[in-house]
Amino acid sequence: MGARLQAVGLEKEYGAAMAVDGVDLDARPGEFVSLLGPSGCGKTTSLRLIAGLERPDAGRITIDGRDVTDVPPQRRGLGMVFQQYALFPNLNAYENIAFALRVRRLPKAEVERRVAELLAVVHLEDAAGRYPHQLSGGMQQRVALARALAAEPPLLLLDEPLSALDAAIRDELRTELRRLQRALELTVIYVTHDQAEAMAISDRIVVMERGKVNQVGSPQELYDRPATRFAAGFIGASNRRLTTVELVAGHPTIRWGDARLPIARNGPLPPGSTVMAAWRPEAATLTDAGNAASALHGRIELITFLGPITRLDVRVPGDDEPVLVDLVSTAAAHLQTGQSVAVSIPPDAIRIYA
């Protein structure tokens, strides 16, 4: 069973820059938590603080209630997988996996049993005798994963483990990692800059920006209700514009190009205030051009077939860039480039950020 990880008020300064600035984390036992953000947002530093590879300037870290802030990494009992695998080049796959067990001076039979088990878990039974340079990137990362799991850590830390791999292997390993995490009920902290990867694999995502936690939520929550401009821009595709709120017949609207779109009335939105409006491409529908006064009227500039969905780039008068509209491909089959369309967006699908 995985451990509970709690971090409170973590801070780490490099020179004049705050790499981590007051980060709180709480991962429940068996939970898969991703730290997501662009490079330099402090996600890797946070992970290194948890691992004990860096010392925080402020804040505390506890694992199952035990304060480990001042415990050196070798005594935290965690597993860690690095972006560049970090396999020991002088040891073959078997010995790499056995490393943690040998350090703990386990009996030979126990080491053999455990390594054989782990080689089977990562499907590398035939590669036990091969050295890191004789293994592909994907195989090296499997060995690194098995090595990190050898001592049965209650908490597994992964620092962009898939980013150096080809797309196909990345998907395969991601699925395997998730399956393994579920089976072992491991608590996992996973660092990535790839929002699609974080969405696919996590129970919860911690979005980070400039050393701070921006938003925490399930993939679904983050996708449906990004709480900040940053989260709205970072997660999934969206149409975003800086615009102003105007009251039309008592109802709040926003200007979008030359058109006005009604928005839901949630929270105080003083007329005239500048806001960022965002909506997902799949939230829009095409309506009959005649009876849609509040829709965006425009011309299809580009049709991109993406398999199950088809993406339209629609040029709207007065708007600087085309809006994106995702339709189920069967519903978009009859559309043609240059065609005039009316794009209707439900008011409650438009999110407004002050």
Place this chain on the structure above:
Amino acid sequence: MAVLARQPAGARRWGQIVRAVLIAAVVLYLVLPLFSTVLFSLATAWSKTVLPEGYTLNAYRESFADPQIVRGIQRSLTATLATLLVGLALVVPALLYVHLRAPHFKRWLEFLAIVPWALPGVVLALAVIRTYISPYNVSRPAVLVLTYTLVSLPFMFRAIDAALSAVDLRTLVEAAQTLGAGWGEIGRRVILPNIAAGMLSASLLVAALASGEYVIARLLGGTGWKTFALYQAEAQFTDGRVAAALAVLGFGFTWVVSMALIAVAGRRGQAGPVMNK
């Protein structure tokens, strides 16, 4: 290939002949003196004939029978070994520190390591005598070893630095830490095995340098602590054949060291790049 294919067969053959002649000339130039020295060290008499009149191992026997020369060999080996130990003890920890904790210091280390090499041996030896021997009467062999260490720093530094740079040592150490290894285990299981080849090449280079060095040994060791190279030079004035035998022995030692170095470097080359960057 296409260009070669268009060349007429005659031109191609000419090219091959010119190449063969050039290579043969270079080999002759390099090998002939050595071959002559070996022959001379084995000759009974060699004055009126193209090849020696007879062959004997007397010069070698005499060399090994002379207790002074044997002592010279012992001293050279002692100085070499001591230089290696001091050099490794200085360079390995310094480079580990720089690679693991302070990469920005590497430029300074590189600069410092090259300084002694930029100074002519005579200048270096006189400076060391003035600083340590004249005022404080520090033991000459000790100063000789320390000077050899200084001179061999660039070799030590480069070879071990190359080994350290070939692996991402910092991440490897961190990986070992997260796997529960303390510093003792990390040194034994991670650091040493990964820089052993570098340490070995450094040691072989330094051994080749220190074992046959003359200028510094002459100025620092002087008559009180003569090394092999000094006896070798002296022998030229007493018995040419013994001098030739000693030269062959010195060359043999350097050759063995060089071959060992090539073998080690070759094996390391086969192991290949170990981290996918």
